[in-house]
Amino acid sequence: MSWVFLRDLLSGVNKYSTGIGRIWVAVVFMFRLLVYVAAAENIWKREHDEFECNIKQPGCENVCFDHFFPVSHIRLWALQLIMVSTPSLLVVFHVAYRENREKHHNQKLYKNPGKIDGGLLRTYLISLILKTGLEIVFLVLFYKLYNGFKIPRLVKCDIKPCPNTVDCYISKPTEKMIFLYFLVATSCLCILLNLSELSYLIFKYSIKCYLKRHVKKQQ
């Protein structure tokens, strides 16, 4: 069980997406998943070992690390990737449900089970709203947990058993900050893509509805 599962999920979702949806899948895959696995994971690999405090008191380093990093950046990043990709499963399930129904009734109920219309459109829009919401939630979480997106070189810690205020040094703060900004930038890009896809779909189907009604009135 690894990221391969997420990659397969994204490829499956790609089939039932609009053009903008496919760009979203490409961005998530190339700029988020691949960067995470190929680069970011290794930066945070030894963060606890390399976190150094100017004290010999046993336990002080552990306690200070735990205080400043309740949930590590890299874990939050991984959770964000998983949560943001999951709403697309709703669309896949809905299409599978449609195909099952057709099989069950042994007749063609839908012109094309994968086409985004009717109930599937509603599911697709819900998945887009969920994706955007989760992205925003995680960005806010990052911001609140770490007081902005900066990673300081030095943090001062005075929790027991540290005897006094102690200087603690974070490893690779600049590199971590660069990748954090990269994460924020790609999240914002994904939010923009989701919002534009949402507006595109709503616009397209309102025009369709309006035209249908107009034709009906004329008849």
Next chain:
Amino acid sequence: MDWGALHTILGGVNKHSTSIGKIWLTVLFIFRIMILVVAAEKVWGDEQQDFVCNTLQPGCRNVCYDHFFPISHIRLWALQLIFVSTPALLVAMHVAYRRHEKKRQFRKGDQKCEFKDIEEIRKQRFRIEGSLWWTYTSSIFFRLIFEAVFMYAFYFMYDGFRMPRLMKCNAWPCPNTVDCFVSRPTEKTVFTIFMIAVSSICILLNVAELCYLLTKFFLRRSKKAGNSKQQPNHENKEETKQNEMNELISDSCQNTVIGFSS
């Protein structure tokens, strides 16, 4: 989950590339990605653990390491490879869009569609002309820009391509100027120079491909202009069909020679 997934995606683009594009892809996978994964990552694996400073002051090593290596070589290379591979996705998307259109035509039962079944459409190799030419050329252009930007960033950040053995650091909390020693400097210098050399080869290949595409474009235009002045249309169609067949034959010969399959 690793670079293998990237290989699957780019392998699909390979079918629709020119011969120089196929060589570029081979160089990218064998001399850059494979070297990065198999060798370079191990050389840089212990970089902070073995970065040693001549002081017992806690925190001094962390701060000095961060000062001299704002972003590690290995991460810069990984980012460079990801960014340089991304423009090929534009071509993949364009091809997928064209295939989708052809499938739609086929389903509607369009007379113009010359394919007998959907499998043929899936296997069809598109020629680089028309809008696909523009997409392909802009993808090469973006590749060139990304390569150049990353090489410059490398040079700028590390003051050249050499890894020094010793760095002098006096950032707080180091008490005075402190000697810090980088682990495996010669090995790192060798790999850095290797990666820079292969990047330069890739830049040259991209420039050559760009020139080739531009030459082909202008030749085709002048041929069309020449043909439309001289001969009537039905003879023109015969000639262009023969030209297309010749090109397909020569391209398929090149395919077997290079033998890079998706």
